[in-house]
Amino acid sequence: MGDGPEIVTISRRRFLRQTGVGGIGLLTFSIAGCQKKMTPAEARQSQVSYQVLSGSDVLAIETLGDALAPGSAAAGIAHYIDHQLNAPIEECMLMIRYLGVPTPFTPFYKGGLSAASAAATQVFSKPIEDLDETECRSLVSQIATGNVVGWQGPPSEFFYFVLRADAVDVRYGTKQGFADLEIPYAAHIEPPSSWGQ
Amino acid sequence: MTFHPSLTEKRFDAIVVGSGAAGSAIAAKLAQGGKKVLIVEGGPDRRNDQLVSSQLWARRLKWNGAPVIEDGANPVGHAFNASYGVGGAAMHHYAVWPRLHEEDFEMASRYEVGLDWPIGYDDLRSYYDIAQREAGISGDADAEIWRPKGAPYPMGPVPLLEQGRIIARGFERTGRNVAPLPLAVTSAIYNGRPVCLWDGWCDAGCPIGALANPLTLYLPEAMSHDAVMISDTPVTRILISDNGERATGVAVRPGGGAEQVLTADVVVLAAFAIQNPRLLLASATESHPQGIGNRSGLLGKYIMTHSAALIYGLFEEKTHQYKGATGGQLVSQDSYPKRTHEHDGAFGSYQWMIAQAVKPNDLLGIATTRADLFGEELHEFMVRAAHGFGSMTGCIEDLPVATNSVTLSDQKDDLGVPLARVFHTHNEQSSALWKSALAEGKKIFEAAGAREVWTGPQGAMHIMGGTIMGSDSKNSVTNSYGQIHDVPNLVVVGPGLFPTSGGVNPTFTINALALRSADHLLKHWPV
Numbered sequence: 001m002g003d004g005p006e007i008v009t010i011s012r013r014r015f016l017r018q019t020g021v022g023g024i025g026l027l028t029f030s031i032a033g034c035q036k037k038m039t040p041a042e043a044r045q046s047q048v049s050y051q052v053l054s055g056s057d058v059l060a061i062e063t064l065g066d067a068l069a070p071g072s073a074a075a076g077i078a079h080y081i082d083h084q085l086n087a088p089i090e091e092c093m094l095m096i097r098y099l100g101v102p103t104p105f106t107p108f109y110k111g112g113l114s115a116a117s118a119a120a121t122q123v124f125s126k127p128i129e130d131l132d133e134t135e136c137r138s139l140v141s142q143i144a145t146g147n148v149v150g151w152q153g154p155p156s157e158f159f160y161f162v163l164r165a166d167a168v169d170v171r172y173g174t175k176q177g178f179a180d181l182e183i184p185y186a187a188h189i190e191p192p193s194s195w196g197q
Numbered sequence: 198m199t200f201h202p203s204l205t206e207k208r209f210d211a212i213v214v215g216s217g218a219a220g221s222a223i224a225a226k227l228a229q230g231g232k233k234v235l236i237v238e239g240g241p242d243r244r245n246d247q248l249v250s251s252q253l254w255a256r257r258l259k260w261n262g263a264p265v266i267e268d269g270a271n272p273v274g275h276a277f278n279a280s281y282g283v284g285g286a287a288m289h290h291y292a293v294w295p296r297l298h299e300e301d302f303e304m305a306s307r308y309e310v311g312l313d314w315p316i317g318y319d320d321l322r323s324y325y326d327i328a329q330r331e332a333g334i335s336g337d338a339d340a341e342i343w344r345p346k347g348a349p350y351p352m353g354p355v356p357l358l359e360q361g362r363i364i365a366r367g368f369e370r371t372g373r374n375v376a377p378l379p380l381a382v383t384s385a386i387y388n389g390r391p392v393c394l395w396d397g398w399c400d401a402g403c404p405i406g407a408l409a410n411p412l413t414l415y416l417p418e419a420m421s422h423d424a425v426m427i428s429d430t431p432v433t434r435i436l437i438s439d440n441g442e443r444a445t446g447v448a449v450r451p452g453g454g455a456e457q458v459l460t461a462d463v464v465v466l467a468a469f470a471i472q473n474p475r476l477l478l479a480s481a482t483e484s485h486p487q488g489i490g491n492r493s494g495l496l497g498k499y500i501m502t503h504s505a506a507l508i509y510g511l512f513e514e515k516t517h518q519y520k521g522a523t524g525g526q527l528v529s530q531d532s533y534p535k536r537t538h539e540h541d542g543a544f545g546s547y548q549w550m551i552a553q554a555v556k557p558n559d560l561l562g563i564a565t566t567r568a569d570l571f572g573e574e575l576h577e578f579m580v581r582a583a584h585g586f587g588s589m590t591g592c593i594e595d596l597p598v599a600t601n602s603v604t605l606s607d608q609k610d611d612l613g614v615p616l617a618r619v620f621h622t623h624n625e626q627s628s629a630l631w632k633s634a635l636a637e638g639k640k641i642f643e644a645a646g647a648r649e650v651w652t653g654p655q656g657a658m659h660i661m662g663g664t665i666m667g668s669d670s671k672n673s674v675t676n677s678y679g680q681i682h683d684v685p686n687l688v689v690v691g692p693g694l695f696p697t698s699g700g701v702n703p704t705f706t707i708n709a710l711a712l713r714s715a716d717h718l719l720k721h722w723p724v
Binding site: 093099 | 241246248249250251252253254256257259260261264267272274276277394396397398403404405519556557558559560562564565568569571572573575576579580583584
């Protein structure tokens with residue numbers, strides 16, 4: 001070890017003040033032609049229209065999302081995915097961007113959601129959003145293990161992995177998610193949205 | 198930092214293609230040596246104050262350039278391991294900076310396995326010392342009983358926190374050794390850089406300057422010596438003289454627009470292990486019909502990636518796994534001797550990086566370690582893991598195999614450059630070594646008192662090879678300074694030069710090699 005320089009630390013608060021960042025900003029959603037910043041959860045509460053996903057896509061995402069990581073629907077998983085799919089690829093924050101899937105990612109999501117919805121109809125004879133908890137769990141288990149007969153979409157095990165990652169992101173990867181797990185977030189630079197995206 | 202979105206000048210002493218660890222280091226030294234240097238970065242500009250503490254935002258640091266087609270049983274994970282933008286992959290690296298060992302340079306001679314480097318450890322030792330002084334490494338050289346000769350670290354070790362203390366019990370109880378992990382992260386104020394806060398956000402990039410990424414280290418140095426950098430400017434071709442003996446410059450497409458030609462006395466390729474051979478292959482001319490530097494037929498070959506041996510456990514005690522550095526707190530290289538696990542069919546070296554800072558989400562986050570869980574079971578696991586999770590990662594040597602290679606695809610990117618196709622499958626000895634490490638790691642965690650122990654898949658970390666150095670043009674692409682055989686003013690830097698991977702993280706060696714190349718070029722200018 002060399003000559004020991006003075007050991008002092010820069011406080012997080014001081015750093016944030018120095019850099020002038022750490023403020024709050026939100027995702028930009030379009031409402032009646034106006035741009036408004038809000039969290040995905042707020043966008044869901046405000047019934048902001050979707051840019052990429054269809055109504056059936058949203059029902060499937062929220063159903064599967066809550067089955068994967070309970071609470072992810074209320075956290076705005078559908079608006080989050082919709083926003084990210086609508087963003088330029090260089091701004092995309094979905095985990096899929098480094099999992100070897102060619103861009104654009106929308107066909108992957110729509111293909112998987114369509115296949116999951118079809119599987120629900122085939123196996124349980126009802127729309128995916130009407131599955132009860134046991135049925136939904138069974139469906140997710142089949143998707144996760146590649147055991148959906150007649151699956152017509154991206155490899156189901158991989159689709160499970162990707163959508164589960166998204167559900168985990170909005171449920172546990174946010175400042176609220178950290179707080180729910182009693183894990184200090186301790187940001188150097190605060191994420192520019194209150195949901196910690 | 199000087200930033201030029203457009204160029205009025207077209208001629209430079211040196212053009213450096215890429216602004217990551219290797220590119221920034223050689224650019225800084227050439228500029229410091231009085232050369233007029235241009236750094237050309239294909240991706241976007243970045244600043245430290247854009248490095249948001251979030252595993253989601255961290256993904257914007259990953260690769261976003263031309264797609265890379267991956268093939269083979271063990272893909273190298275290019276989109277995860279690479280980066281696209283100023284600072285390159287070193288912007289999201291964990292700053293674990295151990296040295297290669299002497300035997301890593303002499304694999305063929307000593308063991309009749311793999312390849313020899315054209316240099317030995319002693320040729321690189323002084324450059325390791327310079328690199329660690331300039332970057333600032335925290336560690337305890339005496340405690341690293343396996344460490345090759347070299348100057349002591351300039352800063353004391355990183356703090357040992359709860360997770361590290363708990364896992365260290367397992368090493369102690371099984372008769373193994375640990376030492377503080379050598380990290381290019383500040384444990385004290387260093388050259389004006391503040392001390393690390395140990396909040397575990399290294400993966401998202403370090404905005405405070407504690408971690409030695411290019412935005413903190415060599416890019417400011419390069420700019421202070423009047424180097425110029427342009428971003429969002431992909432290089433589409435390397436230009437070669439008619440006789441094929443000199444590089445004359447590069448063709449670029451700023452912002453994807455019209456082609457411009459930039460000329461230089463020296464062209465340095467610092468675009469990482471996949472894009473460098475891609476560019477050399479795609480720049481074939483009459484004088485280099487198989488690609489520049491491919492007289493040996495070895496251009497693109499010997500791609501390597503370390504297997505990650507991922508060990509996870511749940512402990513009764515609170516581990517505070519969210520604190521510390523993403524790279525970890527402790528290291529053990531007891532399993533570095535190549536023949537340690539030969540009886541299992543394994544061969545090679547590995548080290549353990551112990552007690553990594555882990556967040557709940559992302560590919561290396563807590564939730565992904567049990568990707569089989571969902572619903573209430575996942576939530577119950579997350580609640581338990583939030584207080585008692587521990588992890589360590591083995592960095593497992595990948596022996597060089599010629600068929601693991603970069604070739605050009607029939608598909609092209611938006612600028613008309615053929616895409617890279619990367620084939621990679623670990624050989625049996627390397628995969629056996631990974632399995633052997635997993636078995637050892639589980640025993641260590643059990644001995645440490647973990648009430649649950651599990652392991653992860655054979656992930657890929659770091660990418661090396663593809664433009665290997667060697668003694669002549671029959672066995673390699675470059676000489677030991679990275680100069681392409683037969684085209685001495687065309688220089689490759691970065692992990693692509695490695696003929697062997699060793700069992701340690703590559704960035705320290707990348708920096709040392711780049712400093713050595715810069716030193717050589719300046720002493721022999723004009724090259």
